[in-house]
Amino acid sequence: MTDGVYRPILRPRRGELAALHHLDAATATRVMPIIELSPGDRLPQLVRQMPPRTGAVAVDLSAIEEPAGPLAEELAEVGVAMLPVLRAYDSRRRLVEHGLAARLHLGRAVLRLQPHLDARNPAAATETADRLLTGAGLEADRVDLVIDLAETACAAHANRFEERARHVLRWARSSPWRSVTVAAGAMPPNLDDLPTDEAYPVGRLDAQVWARLSEPGVGYADYGVTSPVRRLGVNHRQLPTLRYTAERDWWIYRWARRGARSDDRCHDLCRTLVGSPQWPAAGARFSWGDAQIARQARSARGGGSSANWIAWSTSHHIAHVLRTLPGAAP
Numbered sequence: 001m002t003d004g005v006y007r008p009i010l011r012p013r014r015g016e017l018a019a020l021h022h023l024d025a026a027t028a029t030r031v032m033p034i035i036e037l038s039p040g041d042r043l044p045q046l047v048r049q050m051p052p053r054t055g056a057v058a059v060d061l062s063a064i065e066e067p068a069g070p071l072a073e074e075l076a077e078v079g080v081a082m083l084p085v086l087r088a089y090d091s092r093r094r095l096v097e098h099g100l101a102a103r104l105h106l107g108r109a110v111l112r113l114q115p116h117l118d119a120r121n122p123a124a125a126t127e128t129a130d131r132l133l134t135g136a137g138l139e140a141d142r143v144d145l146v147i148d149l150a151e152t153a154c155a156a157h158a159n160r161f162e163e164r165a166r167h168v169l170r171w172a173r174s175s176p177w178r179s180v181t182v183a184a185g186a187m188p189p190n191l192d193d194l195p196t197d198e199a200y201p202v203g204r205l206d207a208q209v210w211a212r213l214s215e216p217g218v219g220y221a222d223y224g225v226t227s228p229v230r231r232l233g234v235n236h237r238q239l240p241t242l243r244y245t246a247e248r249d250w251w252i253y254r255w256a257r258r259g260a261r262s263d264d265r266c267h268d269l270c271r272t273l274v275g276s277p278q279w280p281a282a283g284a285r286f287s288w289g290d291a292q293i294a295r296q297a298r299s300a301r302g303g304g305s306s307a308n309w310i311a312w313s314t315s316h317h318i319a320h321v322l323r324t325l326p327g328a329a330p
Contacts, residue, residue, distance in 0.1 A: 003179045006321050007058070007110075007146060007221040008314075009034045009228075012043045015310030016224065020052035022288035022315060028053035030322055034085060034110060034146070034221070036060045038230070044074040056081035058110045058144075066094055072101035081105040086132040086143070088118035095135030102138060108178065109138055112146045115164040122171045129175070145177040146221060149184040151228045152205045158186075162209045169215055182210055185223030187250065189230075191241065196256040199276060201249035208248065220325055225250065225313045238306055240266040242293070243313040244278055245320045251278050266304050270297035289315025 010016040012035050020033055035057050037043060043059070057075075059082050061068045075082045082105050084098035102109045111132055119125035133140060147168050152158040165182055172180050184206035194200050206222045225243040242253040255269035273279060274297040280286040284294035289312035296304065 003144075003219070004325070005030055005032045005179070005219060006318070006325065007032050007034055007144070007181050007183065007219065008224045008318065008321075009036060009060075009148075009183060009185070009221060010224050010314070011035070011226065012037055012041045012046060013307065013310065014046065014050070015307040016314055017046045017050045017052065018307070018311035019289065019314035019318065020054060021050035022311075023053040023318070024288075025053065027319065027322060028055070031318060032056065032058060032083070032144075034058040034060060034112070036063065038063050039065070043071065044078060047075060047080050048078045051078065051080060055079075056083060056106060058083040058085050060085035060087070060110075060112065061094070062087045062089070066091065068094075068097065072104050076104060083144075084109050084136070086111045086136060088113065088128045088132070090132065090135070092135055095132060096137075099136035099138060102136065102142075108142050108144070109136060110144045110146055111177075112148050113168065114148045114150055115168045116150070116161070119168055119171070122167070125168060125171050126174075140175040140177050142178060144179045144181065145172055145175075146181045146183050147172070148221075149182065149206075149209065152184045152186045152209055153188075154205070158184075158205045158209045162212060165209070165213060166215075169213070169218065179219055180217065181219035181221045182213060182215075183221035183223075184209055185226075185228035187223065187225060187227045187243065189227040191252055191254060194252055194254060196239065196254045199244075199251045199253055199272070199278070201251055203249055204245070204247075220321065222321070225310065225317050240269050240304065241306075241309050242269065242273060243310075243317075244273060245313075245317040246278050247324065251276075266296055266302070267299065270294070273297070287315045287319035289313065289319075 010033050031054050072082050084101045113119050149161040186205040240255045244251045253269050255265040257265050270293045284291040292312045
């Protein structure tokens with residue numbers, strides 16, 4: 001029930017879109033991003049400026065009031081296929097719109113279930129899935145099921161959600177889904193309290209939960225290098241920051257060298273990372289993001305921006321995840 005595709009749940013921001021735009025051709029075939037829209041987001045404009053190499057994106061409109069507008073048509077105009085994301089609380093009108101969007105593009109959709117909210121038992125999961133598929137006029141074999149555990153903020157939380165995921169996975173075997181994927185996110189919503197001027201590890205509990213499930217045929221998804229928790233309206237300190245993915249941890253590099261210009265701080269951060277144990281053996285060839293980090297380490301010109309730092313971090317994260325999934329090339 002897996003198609004070998006990594007499905008990161010991302011925000012429609014310049015950083016994430018830049019990472020998707022710079023995927024190499026081979027990597028792009030193994031990535032299907034799920035983009036979560038918020039009010040005011042202008043995804044078609046960003047896609048027009050930086051079209052994702054994936055050629056298609058799944059779009060979750062659950063935070064957008066109805067009607068959502070001609071998003072499917074706008075993405076088609078810029079040559080990007082859209083997979084609508086079905087949610088348990090979608091209205092009949094929205095489900096009809098999702099069905100139309102699916103048929104306008106690839107004839108496929110994503111059904112995103114959150115066990116703690118939408119599928120507390122098999123009967124509830126079946127009722128919800130049947131209603132969504134019927135409302136959109138789609139069959140299960142054209143739909144990718146994403147079991148979204150959302151935030152795994154601590155080990156106890158992760159353990160509890162892991163058990164729920166096992167129940168939903170057993171239920172999922174009863175339908176011929178096109179694929180089945182488990183998603184979770186463990187990045188803290190706020191990094192401001194973490195130490196600066198040193199690499200600080202944050203455990204990738206989401207990846208650890210997925211590894212412990214040990215379910216053959218179950219795909220992997222996460223929230224990239226950001227948190228499932230959206231802190232709208234909260235302003236963070238814009239220090240040069242990289243969220244660098246390793247096997248069990250993210251290594252958070254936040255640089256605030258006192259008295260240094262932003263350019264110098266970013267240069268020092270990248271130079272420290274390139275000389276660290278976390279730097280991959282492939283170096284700058286590991287991903288587009290790593291190439292940008294290596295270039296910044298060589299030159300103090302340009303301090304970058306929060307969009308740059310998210311782009312480089314997301315690019316490295318995608319490359320790292322794909323190298324660790326079953327069946328990845330050595």
